[in-house]
């Protein structure tokens with residue numbers, strides 16, 4: 001499979017090259033030149049298989065050419081062996097036709113482990129083969145950073161630097177980033193918000209001297225390998241509920257649009273997904289856009305679902321690419337306009353987006369209320385992000401299509417909000433119960449490109 005940029009001006013790459021590169025050199029995001037399609041028979045045959053086998057069958061067409069079949073099976077096996085649940089992504093019933101897809105049984109208790117654990121193993125195999133070493137820099141609103149650190153800690157071909165907004169991640173999220181003792185792990189608390197961290201990361205990628213000098217690699221949700229790993233659980237969940245013979249819908253708590261874009265690819269691959277519902281908190285640029293109000297940046301307002309506190313959703317560019325008929329220059333122009341505040345979406349592109357996507361927005365009070373009601377009605381304690389999803393899913397229910405809401409994090413990652421809403425304290429799983437006792441290691445740093453680049457240059461291993 002060859003990979004192309006959403007802006008049409010970067011060279012085509014193999015899967016391995018696109019994965020190691022992250023952001024394309026024209027500023028765009030990589031996508032497969034063609035989306036592979038699975039037949040209805042092939043989808044039906046997934047029912048009842050182990051998660052790892054479904055993962056292999058769904059992802060293989062995207063990676064063949066870069067990895068051997070046995071090698072890729074072994075990578076998948078290692079990626080998910082540390083999960084605390086045999087089903088990897090178990091489905092739980094909330095009521096007659098509403099289900100929760102639990103994506104928080106990985107090492108850092110959020111869905112990002114699905115992609116990050118896989119990408120860690122993929123990088124290790126690819127870099128070993130090349131005799132190469134890279135510097136991974138990521139920006140996180142909380143969960144990506146810890147997931148990246150867990151995936152890359154201790155690997156000798158990689159240094160990991162994670163930028164997170166100082167004071168704006170939960171204590172559990174922060175400790176998961178600052179307590180790993182491995183020398184190749186570097187947590188940086190930036191004086192700014194998540195969009196500042198993400199902008200700094202983009203600037204580093206566009207500084208080609210720096211990028212080539214430190215062999216910069218990105219594992220943020222723009223990395224196509226991340227999106228790829230997330231396609232798998234749409235298949236595993238849908239076939240559990242009767243796909244391809246029955247349609248299903250998904251509601252996805254959304255920030256950077258990576259997770260829900262994986263659902264879009266699953267649909268394009270032939271999975272009978274009826275609706276893909278974008279659930280946002282009060283940072284609602286996507287909901288406003290999908291409601292026809294254009295894509296205009298506002299200020300990021302901190303919320304109790306901090307992993308969704310985003311005003312610019314990087315992966316939305318990928319959806320726009322398809323909505324604009326795979327026209328890279330149209331996308332490049334929109335992204336230019338975005339630099340000056342935003343853009344209106346053409347009528348044709350709006351219609352294309354609405355073929356797949358719906359959206360809803362949830363206030364802070366409604367989030368707390370939903371945590372409380374879900375405990376009362378379904379005996380489930382859910383995290384605030386998941387609650388945002390549940391609330392929007394309730395607004396988009398249909399009698400004949402089952403709705404699956406993605407439970408993106410474990411409630412124990414956000415104990416303050418969960419306890420405030422429900423009166424119950426969500427305990428950490430026993431395998432990480434000493435998190436609060438481990439010593440922390442973190443560098444507080446100014447939101448300044450030169451300072452950040454200098455720090456990274458000085459701290460990578462020789």
Ligand SMILES: *Cc1c(COP(=O)(O)O)cnc(C)c1O
Pocket residue numbers: 110111112142143144221253254255256257258259260307308385408409
């Ligand atoms: C990252 C994250 C999200 C948002 O996912 P995107 O792929 O960025 O849209 C939602 N919930 C949790 C808990 C997350 O960590």
